[in-house]
Amino acid sequence: MSLLKRTRILRRVQTLWARVGLRARLEAFILLALLPMVGLVVVLLLQERNQDIGRARDATRLLADRGAQQQAQIVQQAHSVLQLLTLVPDIREASPGRCATMLKQATDLYPWSTGFGVFNPDGNLLCSSNRSRPMNVGDRDYFREALTTRGFTVSNFLIGQNSKQPRVVAALPILGDDGSVIRVLLAGVDLNWLAELSVEIAHESGGTVSLFDSEGTILARVPDPQGIVGRSMADHPMVRKIMEEEAGIIEDDGLDGIPRISGFSTLEETGAKIVVAVARDDILAAADRNLFLGTGVMAGVVLLIVGGVWVLMEVMVLRRLRDLKASAAFLSSDLFDPHAPCTPAPVHPSEFSQVAQAMRTMGRTLSAIAFEDRLTGLANRRFFEAHVERLREQPAQDQTAIAILYIDLDxxxxxxxxxxxxxxxxxxxxxxxxxxxxxxxxxxxxxLGGDEFAVLLSLADAHQAHYAMDVARRIINSVSAPITADGFDVRIGCSIGVALWPADAADLSVALQHADRALYAAKRAGRARVAAYSDLPTDNAMVN
Known part of the structure; x- marks a missing residue:
């Protein structure tokens, strides 16, 4: 930004500030004084709001971690139970009758269990706690892994054929004396803990609990008003982010399109993800209420202070200042009475600025009387000469091209x-x-006096001579129109001489002389004529 432009902006600001009244200035000062306090309150409320978000983020992550831990504990418990059952001879040998009875007792003993079963290495069912129909699991990944590793394995989440609920299957091989696999003991593990966790979350925050398998398919969701359990959500932006990390927190649109804060964790052994999500707007509702309430209280306090200052200024200060301004206006009027008092009441020194402004107004009024032609309302010769002098004293970078029109009535x-x-x-x-x-x-x-007039036109550049000539012709046409004065219809005309500054002369005084010379050339040419100095013959023009 150039220095000239900055100077102009500063002048405009100073001009606007000079127009601001004393009461407005005082209230602006009070508002500026209260601004830090208002800012502090807003900052504290925003900090509280951010803390609420932080607490919600931590809570969702902790709940997701708790679900993962509960799953890990249940799987560990299932491992321990399977180890104990492999030591029971009737189960190792899959004894008809007694094997099924003991497995049924074990199922009733552990709430997380959906049932136990003993299979031969080919995958055929030998005995189980809750079914007698033939069954083969030899093609299941977890079963083949148990045979290969001869150790404890856990399946991915599966959807039960009857219950249609997600569960995992834990497998533990039963080894013979030579170390070969003679039987495989399986246990179904239910997700009762997921429902309990969902109830807790729904009670505290109205959130949701979702379980995804390692491929991004929804195995369970509480609540599930959209009915999306069993659908693959691998393409959803939030699900993609979750699948890329072991655990973390994500703020994004949930599966229902609502902005949510989601904490997630990976379930051991299965690679599944448990996601605890709460609606971001629900978390912020209380914080926003506090923010609006605090802001409203502060606004009320500020308005109360500003209103009080407004009334006090009116009663204690401005009434007296208006008396002073009225006195100054009386001094500048034609009805001035030298015996009238200047002010009806004493003035406190702090109001002197307003008194000075009123006096300056009076000075401007007197100046207008001195520089205005009382007959036509136009500027008089004295004002014209002062204006020309100001134009001459302007810095070169601030000067604009001027067209000078000297007018004489015909x-x-x-x-x-x-x-x-x-x-x-x-x-x-x-x-x-x-x-x-x-x-x-x-x-x-x-x-300028008598029947002589002058017009100064500001030009965009020094080459707008055509505009000056157009204005001159407009003036001639306007002056030549009939005039009714004092009951008489009269007609007059005018002649105009035109000169351009600085195009015709670098010195403004010389340009004025050129305009005068062009005027007399127009009058010699006849009535209602306009002559431009640049069009005069060389012998009639002065070369500068």
Whole structure:
């Protein structure tokens, strides 16, 4: 940003600040003083909000870890139970009748068990706790792994054929004296712990518990209003992130499209994932209520203070200042009475700035009286000369091109001779109004005296001579229109001389002389003419 542009912005800010009243300044100061306190309260509330999110994140992760631990404990317990059962001779030998009875007793003893069974190495069922129909599991991965490793194995999660609920199968080979596998003892492990964990989570936060197998298929979900259990969600963005890590926390849209905070953990032996998710908006609801409540209380306090200051300023300060301003306005009016008091009440020193502003207003009023042509309302010669001097003193980088139009009325003197000076004054007043309508806002029009006028046009660049000529012709047409003054219909015209600064002269004073010379050339050419200095013959033009 250039220095000139920064300076202009600073001036605009200073101008705007100068227009702000004392009451507004005081209230702005109070607001600035209260701003740190308001900011502190908001920061504390936002910190509390973030802490609520952090606690929710930690809670979901802990609950997921607890579910994984419970699963690991149950699998470990199943391993221990299978080891004990392999020591029972009736089970090792798969004795008809007694084997099934003992396995049924074991099933009733352990709540996590869905049943036990003894199979031969070919995978055929020999005895079980809850079925007598023939069955073969020889093609199952966990069964073949148990035969190969001759050790304890656990299957991936399977969906029960009857219960349609997810479960795992634990397998432990029974070895003979020579170390070969003679039997395989299987135990079905249910997910009762998942339901218990879901009830706890639903009671505390209204969240969900989901179980995914290692391929991203939903094995269980509580609650499941969408009915998506059994569907593969491997393509869902959240599920993909979960499958890439062993454990962690994710903030993303859940399977139902609701933004959720999800903690997850991997279940040992199976590679499955347990995911505990809570709705982010539910967690933040209480924090947002506190934030809105705290912000509302602070806003109420600020409004109360600002309102109190507003009333106090009105009662204690501004009424007296208005009396002073009224006195200053009275001084600047035509009804000034030297015997009237300047102010009806004493002034406190802190209000002097407003008094000074009122006095400056009075000065501007008096200045307008001194520099305004009282007849036409245009600037007078004194103001014109002061304006020209200001233009000359401007820095080169701030100067803009100027078109100078010198105007002299044609046929005005006979009006005074025939109808009197009162009618002539009315005509001049109408001419002043018409000149003001012919120029843009920001251009300068003045009455130099008698029937002589001047117009200064601001140009975008020094090559806009055509615009100056267009304005000159517009003025000629406007002035030449009939005028009704004091009951008489009169017609006059005008001649105009045009010069450009700095195109016609680098010195503004010389450019004014050129405009005057062009005016007389126009008058010599006849009535209602406009002449540009640049179009004058060389012998009539002054070379600068």
């Amino acid at each position: 046929g005005f003197k006979p009006i005074n001779d025939q109808h009197g000076h009162h009618t002539g004054d009315l005509v001049l007043k109408e001419i002043g109004d018409r000149l003001a309508r012919c120029v843009r806002q920001g251009d300068f029009a003045a009455r």
